[in-house]
Amino acid sequence: MTAAAPSTSIRVGGEGGYDVVIGNGVLAGLGDALGPAVRKVLVVHPATLGARAAALREALSDRFEVLLAEIPDAEAGKRIEVAAFCWQVLGQADFTRSDAVVGIGGGAVTDLAGFVAATWLRGVRVVQVPTTVLGMVDAAVGGKTGINTNEGKNLVGAFHPPAAVLCDLDLLDTLPRNEILAGFAEIVKAGFIRYPEILDTIEADPDAATDPTTPQFRRVVELAIQMKADVVSEDLTEQGLREILNYGHTLGHAVEHAERYQWRHGAAISVGMAFAAELGRLSGRLSDEVADRHRSILELLGLPTSYPAGRWPTLLATMQRDKKSRGGQLRFIVLDDLAKPTVMQAPDQSLLFAAYQEIGS
Numbered sequence: 001m002t003a004a005a006p007s008t009s010i011r012v013g014g015e016g017g018y019d020v021v022i023g024n025g026v027l028a029g030l031g032d033a034l035g036p037a038v039r040k041v042l043v044v045h046p047a048t049l050g051a052r053a054a055a056l057r058e059a060l061s062d063r064f065e066v067l068l069a070e071i072p073d074a075e076a077g078k079r080i081e082v083a084a085f086c087w088q089v090l091g092q093a094d095f096t097r098s099d100a101v102v103g104i105g106g107g108a109v110t111d112l113a114g115f116v117a118a119t120w121l122r123g124v125r126v127v128q129v130p131t132t133v134l135g136m137v138d139a140a141v142g143g144k145t146g147i148n149t150n151e152g153k154n155l156v157g158a159f160h161p162p163a164a165v166l167c168d169l170d171l172l173d174t175l176p177r178n179e180i181l182a183g184f185a186e187i188v189k190a191g192f193i194r195y196p197e198i199l200d201t202i203e204a205d206p207d208a209a210t211d212p213t214t215p216q217f218r219r220v221v222e223l224a225i226q227m228k229a230d231v232v233s234e235d236l237t238e239q240g241l242r243e244i245l246n247y248g249h250t251l252g253h254a255v256e257h258a259e260r261y262q263w264r265h266g267a268a269i270s271v272g273m274a275f276a277a278e279l280g281r282l283s284g285r286l287s288d289e290v291a292d293r294h295r296s297i298l299e300l301l302g303l304p305t306s307y308p309a310g311r312w313p314t315l316l317a318t319m320q321r322d323k324k325s326r327g328g329q330l331r332f333i334v335l336d337d338l339a340k341p342t343v344m345q346a347p348d349q350s351l352l353f354a355a356y357q358e359i360g361s
């Protein structure tokens, strides 16, 4: 038996910021991460993490009064009714400004728990405990919180940085393989927009890279978190640089909406990145080699890279409502080259359509 690697901390926001702690068993630090001033804690979790949440309550009960709030799974949890349910629990238990929320689950749970913490009494502490790969490398880091509306994805939310993020790799033991692979869509995103080493590592040995017990997995996860930490430290509220984190998301969010949130976020973003690669190629920025690498690495991971050709009008209408669109003008992140993301503003509709034809099935 080999000893587990020591835990790593990645700082977000410098002084006054917070740590993302990565390693085996780091959940044991939750009580300290909550801090000495906190008396009451609401642990928000889906049914899949019910046993973990109950164990947390047990472990924390000598220092805190702990309540559990079980919420609907996945995107069904990112709804205003669910936030209202949590506000009710907080209100009935007299949670004050010095109390705290913990989100334990995938990105849907950390988005909802973060939103509840951002809005309760105009903002209380939240500690995020992501339990999916996607949650660890992206959703739980950076303070973007939100819920969906009938009109689209994440249309209501707030920027509310967590007090800490604990990425306990032991929690991935029960995560199904398809969820691990969906999380890799965001890791691949980090590879294309900042750290090509990620792409090299996955291509060299995809099985090892996607196995949570290997050093390769640890390396790509840490690089993706480092990328996100660096970007949000510079631009928390998405005034500029942070927009690059939306690579693949303009079309990807429209796919999620079209699929009524039955697709995994990572799968939709995979299609969105395949589309962004074609936009880059057809606009004359991106070499065939880098554009083709999108499809090959995403398919190596078993992620989708095409979507029905006939869905274009629906996707286009939804994209007009994307947060990135300004005055009805669409915005996409495209690459000039590996690790050189840029904003494409108001592209010609014929260019968009041509790029979509390339991924249309």
Ligand SMILES: NC(=O)c1ccc[n+]([C@@H]2O[C@H](COP(=O)([O-])OP(=O)(O)OC[C@H]3O[C@@H](n4cnc5c(N)ncnc54)[C@H](O)[C@@H]3O)[C@@H](O)[C@H]2O)c1
Pocket: 046, 048, 049, 073, 074, 075, 078, 105, 106, 107, 108, 109, 111, 131, 132, 133, 134, 135, 138, 139, 140, 141, 142, 143, 144, 145, 154, 171, 172, 173, 174, 175, 176, 179, 182, 183, 264, 265, 266
């Ligand atoms: N705020 C951000 O910056 C940000 C970034 C990326 C994604 N997101 C959001 O994150 C969400 C997607 O997150 P996700 O991919 O983690 O999906 P998810 O939260 O829907 O979780 C996926 C599934 O895995 C299950 N699960 C979670 N942890 C488990 C575990 N350890 N063992 C067994 N099953 C487990 C869940 O119950 C769920 O069924 C989307 O809503 C997306 O918009 C937010």
Ligand SMILES: O=C(O)C(=O)C[C@@H](O)[C@H](O)[C@H](O)COP(=O)(O)O
Pocket: 138, 142, 144, 153, 154, 186, 238, 242, 245, 246, 249, 323
């Ligand atoms: O943190 C960010 O900023 C991101 O864009 C990360 C994305 O992976 C994530 O899906 C995010 O929720 C999308 O942001 P949105 O503002 O377009 O909803």
Ligand SMILES: [Zn+2]
Pocket: 138, 186, 249, 265, 269
């Ligand atoms: Zn995303």
